[in-house]
Amino acid sequence: MRYTFPVDYAGAPCYVAALNRTMVPIVAGQMAIMEQPGSWQNADDYHAGYNAVLAYERCLMALCMDDLIASNDRLYRMLDTAIYGVGYTVESVDPLIVTPAIPPQRTLGIYSDDSILGRMEDLKQLLQNALNGTETPHYDTVPGIRALLQSIIDALGAEDTDLSDILAQLEIVAGLLA
Amino acid sequence: MLVPQLPLASIEFVDGSGNLAHMQIRLKSEVTAASALDALAALAATIAPMTDCAITAIMVRYYRLADPRTPPPGTERASTTGALIFDCADEGEYAILRVPAINSDFVRVDGAGAGVLLDVDSAPLAALIDLLVDGLACNPFASDIVELSAAYVQLVP
Numbered sequence: 001m002r003y004t005f006p007v008d009y010a011g012a013p014c015y016v017a018a019l020n021r022t023m024v025p026i027v028a029g030q031m032a033i034m035e036q037p038g039s040w041q042n043a044d045d046y047h048a049g050y051n052a053v054l055a056y057e058r059c060l061m062a063l064c065m066d067d068l069i070a071s072n073d074r075l076y077r078m079l080d081t082a083i084y085g086v087g088y089t090v091e092s093v094d095p096l097i098v099t100p101a102i103p104p105q106r107t108l109g110i111y112s113d114d115s116i117l118g119r120m121e122d123l124k125q126l127l128q129n130a131l132n133g134t135e136t137p138h139y140d141t142v143p144g145i146r147a148l149l150q151s152i153i154d155a156l157g158a159e160d161t162d163l164s165d166i167l168a169q170l171e172i173v174a175g176l177l178a
Numbered sequence: 179m180l181v182p183q184l185p186l187a188s189i190e191f192v193d194g195s196g197n198l199a200h201m202q203i204r205l206k207s208e209v210t211a212a213s214a215l216d217a218l219a220a221l222a223a224t225i226a227p228m229t230d231c232a233i234t235a236i237m238v239r240y241y242r243l244a245d246p247r248t249p250p251p252g253t254e255r256a257s258t259t260g261a262l263i264f265d266c267a268d269e270g271e272y273a274i275l276r277v278p279a280i281n282s283d284f285v286r287v288d289g290a291g292a293g294v295l296l297d298v299d300s301a302p303l304a305a306l307i308d309l310l311v312d313g314l315a316c317n318p319f320a321s322d323i324v325e326l327s328a329a330y331v332q333l334v335p
Contacts, residue, residue, distance in 0.1 A: 020295075021290075021292075021293070021294055022293070024294050024330065025294060025330070025331040025332050026333050028261065028330070028332045029332040029333040029335065030335065031203070032276075032332070033335070035274065047318075047319055050318060050319075051270055051271055051272055051319075054263055054272035054273070054274055054315040055270075057242075057261070057263055057274070057328070057332075058263045058327050058328045060330070061291060061294060061328050061330040138184075
């Protein structure tokens, strides 16, 4: 049987079909006959069909899967950098070599203060320090808002309150919230 | 040792029932391919009025024969091929070369492609690829071979 090359080939979507590795040589080998002029209706069909068949054979073990894996790796590195702050360096473009290698497991940690986790940790420390006066690696302003408000309440309850002291305390609170 | 042979010129005929026939003649060793084809075309034109067949092709074969023949060095079947698929110079153009009875020494034994992918870093395969890339080879549509894009075992029928 001679085949006519599909006229809508260029605009048609591709399907990814799972194929057991051991079947690849057999399935790909069966395509060899489709590389022959006698499989196609005419010279144009042969030209288009030959290249379409080879593009398929090429994808069976090469670029398609490599592209998917490379894309997956890029996605991992982007998330690893954004979330954890792990930096990657492109050592070579062709072939692509990026260091460090992607580990089997990511250890939870903050590798850069500019990462999402780093900024969240910074916010947490800021709140702990500002609200409670807790000294943290990033912030050591004491006392915190709670303690200052409590001292204002205590001062307002006392009979010999000096308003200038209260105003000074409120200014500190406002500064912490700025 | 590969011994040069005289070029073999051939004219292909087909009769009204679809049967093929060939007429063959040897050419002098110094005849170039272009002049051989021109001479064969003239021969075919001379013969055409004498036959009820249609002439479908003319061809000239230049070749060398192994003499003496040596036994195959291994036991792999010819249908187990090492397929090298290449990108060509023109967009969407590809080419393929299959090495018959590819020796298992050139097949990867580890990783995701174990048993299927060829080890293109091995010196003999790398040398073969170098000979084809940017060399004289092209695909059936005259697009030059420029880059290897896949290399794996194919079992052809």
